[in-house]
Amino acid sequence: MSAAAEEPVLIHIAEGVAALTLNRPDRMNAINGQLSRALNRALDTASRSPEVRVILLQGAGRGFCAGADAQVLDEYAADPKAPNSGSGRLRYGELMRLPKPVIAAVHGACAGVGLALACCADIRLAASSAFFLAPFAGLGLSAEVGLGxxxxxxxxxxxxxxxxxGGQRLTADDARSIxxxxxVFPEATFMQEARAYAVRLAASGAPAALRLIKQQVYDAWGQDFATAEEAALRLTFQTLESPDFTEAMAARRQKRPPVFAAVTSPFLSSG
Incomplete structure (x- = not known):
């Protein structure tokens, strides 16, 4: 097996999409410190890359992510204050602040902190095999990672x-219904369908517009309508004066694809 294949997170960039694959298939991609740190680094690479417009999170093997690694939970159960393999401080909520759309492509198990990871993505796609589970109450825990x-x-x-x-499993169809x-795509073609969706999204508009609209949606969660409307008006005039709008209109007149500026931003601080 190659060294790359043993990395806890794989990254592949093509067609404007950074595919980040959780790569602990023998542990159902359960999250430990090593995977968390590797995912933070991969997200930082994708966020900084001018080639990347969309980030696609997926899991290797039989599932997306089964939650926290049982070894980590056992260490905490033995002594919560003792040194352990830990979570690696995966920055779940930062996914919503990333300047690029994040898609979670879920097949098989999506449970616990794996559910939290998927929920922090902007869009979730599911294979017909996917199931979603929040087991916290049964473990005597609170709802983790801001899921409440x-x-x-x-x-x-x-x-x-x-x-x-209730801690009940939701099937892919259940998850879609709520x-x-x-x-929801068939299991046999799921990875191809999820990637095609990500590629279409990457080509759908100016990266700066994707960033701005994503920010608008999340900002609006804490705003009343009047505040959101006022912000939208201000941003509309701002974008009407942007190089991207000028380029889009020129491309339309000239019947050619527009060439938009890239968006880059760090996910991790340099300090």
Whole structure:
């Protein structure tokens, strides 16, 4: 096996898409410190790259992510204050602040902190094999990684309570019915369909516009309509004066594809 194949996160950049693959298939891509640190680095690479317009998160093997690694949980159970392999401080919520759209492509298990990771993506796609599980109450834990705040905003309070309190598995179709996932694709063609969706999104508009619209949506969660409307008006005039709008209109007149400026930004601080 090559050294690259043993990396906890694989990264492949093509057609404007950075495919980041959680690569612990023997552990159902369960999250430990090594994987967390590797995913932080991969997200930083994708966020800084001018070639990348969209980030696609996926899992190797039989599932997306089964949650926290059992070894980490066992170490905490033995002594919460003792040194352990830890989480590696994966910056889940920062996915929503990344300047590029993030898609979670979920097949098989998506549980625990793996569910939190998927929920922090901007769009979720599911294979027909996917299932979603919030097992926290059964483990005597709180809803981790801000899921008590995030899930009600994604699926509504009732569905969030059902998932978090009841701890029942949701099938891919169940998840689609409550709005947790956008599309469900057959297992046999899922990876190809998810990648095609990401490529289409990468080609859909100016990277700066994708960044701005993503920011607008998340900013609006904490705003009333009047504030959001005022911000939208200000941003509309700002973008009407942008080079991207000028280029888009010129390309339309000249019947050619537009050439937009790239967006780059660090995910990790340099300090």
């Amino acid at each position: 705040w995030l899930l009600p905003r994604l699926v509504g309070t009732g569905s969030a309570m059902d998932m978090l309190l 709005g947790l996932v956008r599309h």
